[in-house]
Amino acid sequence: MNNNDKDNIQNKMKLQFSNRSENESFARVAVAAFIAPLDPTVEELTEIKTAVSEAVSNAIIHAYGENENEMVTVECLIEKDRRVVIIVTDNGIGIEDVELAREPLYTSKPDEERSGMGFTVMESFMDKLEVESTPGVGTRVIMIKKLDLAYEF
Amino acid sequence: MNNNDKDNIQNKMKLQFSNRSENESFARVAVAAFIAPLDPTVEELTEIKTAVSEAVSNAIIHAYGENENEMVTVECLIEKDRRVVIIVTDNGIGIEDVELAREPLYTSKPDEERSGMGFTVMESFMDKLEVESTPGVGTRVIMIKKLDLAYEF
Amino acid sequence: MQIEFEMTDDIMIVNLDGELDHHYSSVIREEIDKTIDTFHTKHLIFNFEKVSFMDSSGIGVIMGRYNKISQLGGKLLITGCSEYIDRILEMAGIYTIATRMKNVADSIALIEGDNIEKGAKSENEQ
Amino acid sequence: MQIEFEMTDDIMIVNLDGELDHHYSSVIREEIDKTIDTFHTKHLIFNFEKVSFMDSSGIGVIMGRYNKISQLGGKLLITGCSEYIDRILEMAGIYTIATRMKNVADSIALIEGDNIEKGAKSENEQ
Numbered sequence: 001m002n003n004n005d006k007d008n009i010q011n012k013m014k015l016q017f018s019n020r021s022e023n024e025s026f027a028r029v030a031v032a033a034f035i036a037p038l039d040p041t042v043e044e045l046t047e048i049k050t051a052v053s054e055a056v057s058n059a060i061i062h063a064y065g066e067n068e069n070e071m072v073t074v075e076c077l078i079e080k081d082r083r084v085v086i087i088v089t090d091n092g093i094g095i096e097d098v099e100l101a102r103e104p105l106y107t108s109k110p111d112e113e114r115s116g117m118g119f120t121v122m123e124s125f126m127d128k129l130e131v132e133s134t135p136g137v138g139t140r141v142i143m144i145k146k147l148d149l150a151y152e153f
Numbered sequence: 154m155n156n157n158d159k160d161n162i163q164n165k166m167k168l169q170f171s172n173r174s175e176n177e178s179f180a181r182v183a184v185a186a187f188i189a190p191l192d193p194t195v196e197e198l199t200e201i202k203t204a205v206s207e208a209v210s211n212a213i214i215h216a217y218g219e220n221e222n223e224m225v226t227v228e229c230l231i232e233k234d235r236r237v238v239i240i241v242t243d244n245g246i247g248i249e250d251v252e253l254a255r256e257p258l259y260t261s262k263p264d265e266e267r268s269g270m271g272f273t274v275m276e277s278f279m280d281k282l283e284v285e286s287t288p289g290v291g292t293r294v295i296m297i298k299k300l301d302l303a304y305e306f
Numbered sequence: 307m308q309i310e311f312e313m314t315d316d317i318m319i320v321n322l323d324g325e326l327d328h329h330y331s332s333v334i335r336e337e338i339d340k341t342i343d344t345f346h347t348k349h350l351i352f353n354f355e356k357v358s359f360m361d362s363s364g365i366g367v368i369m370g371r372y373n374k375i376s377q378l379g380g381k382l383l384i385t386g387c388s389e390y391i392d393r394i395l396e397m398a399g400i401y402t403i404a405t406r407m408k409n410v411a412d413s414i415a416l417i418e419g420d421n422i423e424k425g426a427k428s429e430n431e432q
Numbered sequence: 433m434q435i436e437f438e439m440t441d442d443i444m445i446v447n448l449d450g451e452l453d454h455h456y457s458s459v460i461r462e463e464i465d466k467t468i469d470t471f472h473t474k475h476l477i478f479n480f481e482k483v484s485f486m487d488s489s490g491i492g493v494i495m496g497r498y499n500k501i502s503q504l505g506g507k508l509l510i511t512g513c514s515e516y517i518d519r520i521l522e523m524a525g526i527y528t529i530a531t532r533m534k535n536v537a538d539s540i541a542l543i544e545g546d547n548i549e550k551g552a553k554s555e556n557e558q
């Protein structure tokens with residue numbers, strides 16, 4: 001991150017929590033509360049909460065298996081011009097073939113009734129989705145959404 | 154923290170955010186969402202949110218002055234037997250005389266209409282309050298509350 | 307997330323209430339399957355009217371129930387979705403296997419109308 | 433946090449709505465002081481009925497307004513507090529400088545009753 005990026009950032013937070021599925025709802029509520037001062041529309045808020053839920057669930061389901069001692073990280077940056085950047089990171093098993101993983105309906109866990117639509121939902125609900133992953137090291141999902149201008153009365 | 158403590162912990166999270174007053178509400182919503190699976194009473198939730206608000210406001214007002222580049226940390230541990238531990242940490246100016254600071258109505262900022270009741274409220278709303286502070290290094294506020302048993306139907 | 311079942315003949319209405327994510331999906335799944343088995347349900351109506359949040363875990367729940375119900379020759383109907391739950395279901399192609407309905411009453415009518423039609427047909431065939 | 437003012441003679445009712453913390457307290461403070469000055473308010477009634485959250489920042493807001501109002505010989509009344517806001521105000525001894533009232537109507541009656549009494553008295557003295 002260069003200095004230029006730093007000047008861009010207006011507010012930021014970083015959240016780390018145990019790898020437990022009950023924290024999925026915690027993560028999306030926390031992100032929603034963090035961006036609340038931007039006064040997002042209900043639609044924007046729902047889209048962001050859904051995308052966060054997808055990325056965090058993936059870390060919990062795929063990255064670490066059932067190991068509850070591991071931690072999931074969610075960062076949120078509010079940049080100039082109402083740009084919201086959300087970064088979800090795990091130090092789990094990683095993804096061998098990111099391109100394949102991002103394909104709609106691809107899942108490595110059909111037996112657990114995963115639909116393979118997680119990345120597709122993130123992509124559709126956010127403006128931009130980047131997935132960086134190294135097998136055995138971990139996965140980082142970066143999502144960006146520019147909020148509409150709030151109406152000032 | 155020894156191994157015994159570690160086994161006690163059922164769920165934990167760590168939250169870091171910019172030293173901005175709009176994050177006060179974010180911090181208390183996040184803590185409330187984190188402990189929601191314990192099904193606390195409305196009263197317990199209100200008391201915890203108020204205590205978090207006091208500790209976080211103190212970091213923002215007293216520890217760093219107006220420097221928004223600094224970060225405030227809130228940790229929350231859920232331990233066995235519904236014990237909730239909340240730790241608010243800053244790397245700010247610290248407190249010279251903790252005993253004096255904890256006295257009801259003592260404030261170093263009466264001109265900003267601070268009431269000096271922050272620590273008193275934390276103490277009254279939580280079961281236990283510990284304040285560790287080193288001038289020039291920072292302050293750590295540890296608050297503990299044991300939630301009542303939830304009724305199971 | 308809360309779940310409530312209503313039975314009408316061989317139709318089961320699944321009323322979901324709250325947030326449907328990965329955390330709750332396994333419980334929801336089990337509850338529905340158990341109830342299908344107990345009541346020998348043929349058709350399933352998912353009522354999403356009170357679902358305030360859903361991510362792609364909901365797709366898996368619906369797909370899995372479709373597989374179960376369709377083996378028994380039953381139908382799967384979905385009603386009460388908010389705009390964005392609809393978008394998620396559409397993305398996954400759920401409406402190619404399940405019918406989207408306006409409300410529960412219409413859903414029941416469709417299934418029972420079908421039954422009558424089929425009955426009439428088989429009568430005609432006699 | 434939203435704020436709304438109602439005027440009745442020299443009484444100003446401050447209706448607060450939302451969460452009163454350090455972040456909002458400075459705006460709230462300014463708004464109230466500006467409005468007191470503009471309308472030459474003498475008495476102040478704080479209505480907390482719609483305040484869903486308050487921490488000790490609220491104490492500072494009330495204390496500061498008391499200092500301003502009492503210089504003008506006015507009274508400060510507080511109404512509509514939830515149980516735990518009451519606990520915070522009690523801890524700080526706010527009810528030694530302000531009167532806790534059941535509702536806004538009673539608060540106005542108390543202030544106006546005072547005025548009448550005083551008026552009657554001065555008539556007697558003549």
Ligand SMILES: Nc1ncnc2c1ncn2[C@@H]1O[C@H](COP(=O)(O)OP(=O)(O)O)[C@@H](O)[C@H]1O
Nearest residue numbers: 058062063101107108114115116117118119139
């Ligand atoms: N954080 C992660 N760590 C390891 N593998 C992952 C992670 N996220 C996604 N994957 C892989 O990518 C696949 C596709 O993910 P996704 O589109 O979210 O669908 P689903 O979660 O329903 O399987 C997953 O099945 C999994 O194999």
Ligand SMILES: Nc1ncnc2c1ncn2[C@@H]1O[C@H](COP(=O)(O)OP(=O)(O)O)[C@@H](O)[C@H]1O
Nearest residue numbers: 211212215216254260261267268269270271272
């Ligand atoms: N995190 C902190 N860093 C530095 N000083 C602090 C911190 N928290 C509290 N203090 C000191 O302790 C005093 C009392 O705090 P408190 O009881 O919360 O009252 P208030 O915030 O209204 O002043 C403060 O006025 C300040 O001087």
